[in-house]
Amino acid sequence: MWGDPVDKPKVVLGxxxxxAAYKACELLRRLTESGHDVRVVPTGSALHFVGAATWSALSGNPVSTEVWDDVHEVPHVRIGQHADLVVVAPATADMLAKAxxxxxxxxxTNTLLTARCPVVFAPAMHTEMWEHPATQENVATLRRRGALVIEPAVGRLTGVDTGKGRLPDPTEIFEVCRRVLARGAARPDLAGRHVVVSAGGTREPLDPVRFLGNRSSGKQGYAxxxxAAARGARVTLVAANTGLPDLAGVDVVQxxxxxxxxxxxxxxxxxxxxxxxxxxxxxxxxxxxATGKIKKKDGQEPEAIVLVRNPDILAEISADRPRPGQVVVGFAAETDDVLANGxxxxxxxxxxxxxxxxVGERRTFGSEENEAVVLGADGSEIPVxxxxxxxxxxxxxxxxxPRLG
Structure with missing residues (x-):
């Protein structure tokens, strides 16, 4: 319907x-540069922060806030009907309530009612507004209907305030949108679920400057x-020494x-x-x-490092699951006899x-790619x-x- 005659995925950016409206300019840039045809639909209030000329120049499409503009095209119906994705960023408490x-x-708001494609909301507001029971009920309603409402980030808000309510990084919102588009019309099948993911590699200190560690980058855990967030889950990510930026809609514990x-x-x-x-x-x-740095002594061999076992977290959780029906997934990095050891x-x-x-020095660790076999306790074996x-x-x-209770 709009923009480029080439058949590009059509995204409505509300x-x-x-x-935080100014941050949506970066999200718009990432969407257009990755081959999406974007129609920006701001509210009248949003134009107090970023003008219509900016949105039009960055998207290459006309910008309007009212249903009365270009009436012959029936924009309040057509825009939603033709969209492959609607993303609202930032989504204020007022917008969540209206939706x-x-x-x-x-x-x-008319576009949101006519859209039959996936809808993503990226909230941004003060902590008190986000935590208010009215907002939480509105979010729960939207999620129950199939919309994906990303959890806001924690950080600096307007003025001197800090807390939960900050708009997630536009790069991460883009990644969520990209994954939602890839899934097409599929509903968020993890909506209403809480999942925990661990990522990265632990480090065991020898002294204030040295540690025993491994090569894990954390990229697979972050993926x-x-x-999971793009599929509607509430996600807790326990990250060990990754150095990666926090993800949109994910509670990160370092x-x-x-x-x-x-x-x-x-x-x-x-x-x-x-x-x-x-x-x-x-x-x-x-x-x-060692509370002080271990020194090298001339003519002397270093003392042997005595090791003790760490707790086996995967076995512990598998054996004593804190809630019925909980699904536990482990990872096994092997260098030989991979499937037998698995x-x-x-x-x-x-x-x-x-x-x-x-895994190996040039395999998996730090890479953007992976290859694996997923083994099931039921005897299944799924190669990836x-x-x-x-x-x-x-x-x-x-x-x-399908294994969730």
């Missing part, structure tokens, strides 16, 4: 009247968390050691529907910690699914060919969903 109650007093990771995972898993242990957890840690580990750990992949880590993440959640 912008409501919050100070939840079906109000239609401008072009954007799992990002994909940890360092295996003991810290265990504590965070057990706490988050108390009400989780699924736990995916993608982090590379150190099997051992130094028995003693089946042995699956039986020993007691989890429902085990993602087994071959070499490809983006998000493809493996989608497969994992495809296998988790």
């Amino acid at each position: 912008v409501s009247g919050g100070i 939840a109650h079906g109000l239609a007093d401008d072009l954007l 799992l968390a990002r994909t 940890v360092g050691t295996a003991v810290q990771l265990r504590e965070a995972v057990l706490k988050a898993a108390s009400d989780a529907d699924a736990v995916v242990m993608a982090a590379a957890v150190a099997d051992f840690r130094p028995a003693t910690y 089946r042995t580990k699956l039986a020993r750990k007691g989890c429902d699914l085990l993602v087994v992949n071959e 060919p070499y490809g983006p880590k998000e493809a493996l993440a989608e497969t994992v959640w495809d296998l988790v969903v």
Whole structure:
């Protein structure tokens, strides 16, 4: 209907009247540069922050706020009918309330009522407004109807205020939109679910400057968390030493050691529907910690480092699940006899699914791609060919969903 005659995915970017409206310019840029035909539909309040000329120049499409403009084209119906995705960023408390109650007093709210495609809301408001029971009920209503409402980020708000309510990073909102578009008209099949994902690699300190660690980048765990959020889940990501930016709509808990990771995972898993242990957890840690840097002594060999076992978090959660029907997924990084070792580990750990992949200095760690076999406690064996880590993440959640209680 609009824009480029080439058949590009059509995205409606709704912008409501919050100070975070300026950040939507970056989201618009990423959508257009990645090949999407974007129609910006701001509210009248949004134009107090970013003018119509800016939206039109960046999108290459006309901008309107009212149903009375270009009446012969019936824009309040046609825009929603032709969209492949509607994303509202920022979505204010007022916009969430109007959408939840079906109000239609401008072009954007009319578009939301006529859209039959996936709808994503990226809220941004002060913490008190986000936590208000009215807002939470409106969010619950929208999610129940199939809309994806991203959890806001925690950080600096307007003025000196800090808390939950900050618009997630536009790059991460774009990643969520990209995944929602890839799934097409499929409903968010993890909506109403809480999932816990661990990512990265633990570090066990030897002294104030040295540690025992591993090569895990955390990218696979982040792909799992990002994909789950795009499928509607409330996601807790326990991240160990990744250095990666926080994800949109994901509660991130930063940890360092295996003991810290265990504590965070057990706490988050108390009400989780699924736990995916993608982090590379150190099997051992130094028995003693040197409070000062260990010095090299001329003519002397270093003292042997005595190791003790770390807790086996995957086996512990699998054996003592905090809620009935909880699905537990483990990861096994192997260097030889990959499938044989994977089946042995699956039986020993007691989890429902085990993602087994071959690793090495130039394989998997730090890469954007992965190749794996997902083994099931029911005897199933699902190979996932070499490809983006998000493809493996989608497969994992495809296998988790039917197993949820």
